[in-house]
Amino acid sequence: MAVARDGGQMPAHVHVVGAGVAGLVAALALARGGHAVTLHEAAPVAGGRCRALPDGTDNGTHALMGANHAALRFLDAIGARAGWVEPEPDGLPMLDLADGSARRIAAAPLAWRDPARRPPGLTAGGMLALLGMALPFTDKPVAAALARHPALLRGFVEPLAVAALNTPVAEASSARLGQVLRRVRSAADARLLVARDGLGPDLIAPALAALRAAGAEIRFGSRLRALTSAEDRAMALHLAEESVALGAADAVVLALPPWEAARLIPGLRVPDRHAPILNLHFAHPGAPAVRFIGVVGGLTQWVLVRPAGISVTVSAADAETEERVEDLAPRAWAEIRRAAAAFALPGDWPDAPPPCRAVKERRATPRHAVGIAPIAPRLVMRNLALAGDWTWTGLPATIEAAARSGEAAAKAIAARLPRPVALGRAGA
Structure with missing residues (x-):
């Protein structure tokens, strides 16, 4: 139990809404800061766009770079850094389908x-x-x-x-x-890292374990239907099956997609144009090592090969998300086979594509077009902060932007809460 500076029990409670990367980062920072934290997630799993799918595969070919300091700090904080490996230390393999040229390109x-x-x-x-x-x-x-x-x-x-x-x-x-x-200024900044076993075991599971160890409560299936506010304060959260009144010292971090934040907070300016991402997951186990390959001039853009299977990401997939997986899979597999041959990947690469699962994120990120995007304030109310990759104006919507926004939201809220003091140290 934490106590306030005067020795009484600290009544503050922070509700973090949304268990994507931004919400996980904010919740852990606040919980380890000694605050009572409840993390609410509408879905049955955590992770947001970085979630692991029910069959254990990842929702995309998510990668980090050495320059992603906030994301790497979070991996260190949850004890998961060792699970992220550098699959291409000699430079990023890139295959140009137009002329078949294969080269390794340094990012630095x-x-x-x-x-x-x-x-x-x-x-x-x-x-x-x-x-x-x-x-x-x-x-x-x-x-x-x-x-x-x-x-x-x-x-x-x-x-x-x-x-x-x-x-x-x-x-x-x-x-x-x-x-x-x-x-990206140095070789260290340019290092490309991917989760060796997947986002589930190498990000989400250790994050949830760290939150529980820090005393945070995690509630799945807890969608925020509405919130009540008055006098520049959030007063109550109306969740899936209950309403929670907020005390005078309680606070909220909303780590939600922009359209959800706009639904809950009338008048909030948020990005209103979004771009889709298509992810294809092929059942192709047996690869001896993790590999990451770029493809130019085709459907596939990035191919992540793991021992458990192969994932392909197609970003800015306005047209591709309208196609059927039955049409997409043979095209993607043919390109994967060419990449495997170009870079001498071991294993069996049959003509026919293996079973494929498509995940289409139709509003994956804001469209980062020319011009100034809507800028949401970090503190929308005196006791309510926003988090999410779309709120971090210093970077486009990425894992790093999400992590930085979570840190910033936690810092903004913690500054307005009574500072917790360990029991028995009051007056020391």
């Missing part, structure tokens, strides 16, 4: 001194164009910013931009991509 600019690891089409002019995007002075579509360097755009910048911004390069913001480029 300093490594481009080695011609074998440079992006295709990189010239002095291309370097200046990349530098121009990295500087926070202009904003134009990525395709327009690289119009004079089509080979560099196609073979390197477009795959990076579509993965980071989930927006076609014809409309994607060069300023938003610049936020990513500015963070």
Whole structure:
């Protein structure tokens, strides 16, 4: 039990709504700060877009980079860092389906001194164009910013931009991509990491275990239907099967998608245009090691090979999410087989695709187009903070943005709560 500074029992209780990455980060920070925390999640599982699916596969080819310091801090905090491995330490394998060229590209600019690891089409002019995007002075579509360097755009910048911004390069913001480029300065920043066994065992399960160990209560199937507010304070939460009145010292962190936050808080400005992501999961067990391969010029964009199976991510998938999995799977599998041959992946690669499961996230992220996106305040009310990747303006909607927003929301709320003091130390 925690006590207030005067020695009495601290009445503050924080309700974190939403168990995606942002909510998990905020809840753990507050619980380990000594506050009573209840984490509410409408779904039967945690993780949000980083969730593990019922069959154990991941919802996508989620990866981190060494520059994702907040996400890596969270992995350290939950004791899960060892489960994230670097599958391609010698550079990212990239296959161009147009001409069959296969190369390894370094993500760190300093490594481009080695011609074998440079992006295709990189010239002095291309370097200046990349530098121009990295500087926070202009904003134009990525395709327009690289119009004079089509080979560099196609073979390197477009795959990076579509993965980071989930927006076609014809409309994607060069300023938003610049936020990513500015963070990748060294080889350590450019390290690509993926969950060795999957998001379930390597992120979500250890996060939930850490929360329970910190004393947090976790409620699944607990959807926030509405909230009551008055005098710039949240007064009550109306959940799936109960309403919870908030005491004078209680607080709320809303870690929800933008449309849910807008539903609950009238007048809140949120992004209203979203882009889909298509994920294909093939049952193909037996790979001896984790691999991560990029594909240019086809349906597939990123292929994650694990011993348990293969996952493919198609970002900015406006057209692809309208197609049937029966049509998508053979196309994707043919490209996977070409990538496996190009980079000599061991194992059996039959002509016919193995069983495939498609997951279509139709509102996966906001569209990161040119212009200033709606900026939501961190504190919407005196006792209510927002979290979520869409609330972190310093990066596009990514795992790192979600983690940073969770940290910021926890800090903003903790500053307004009575500081907990360990029992027996009052007056010390």
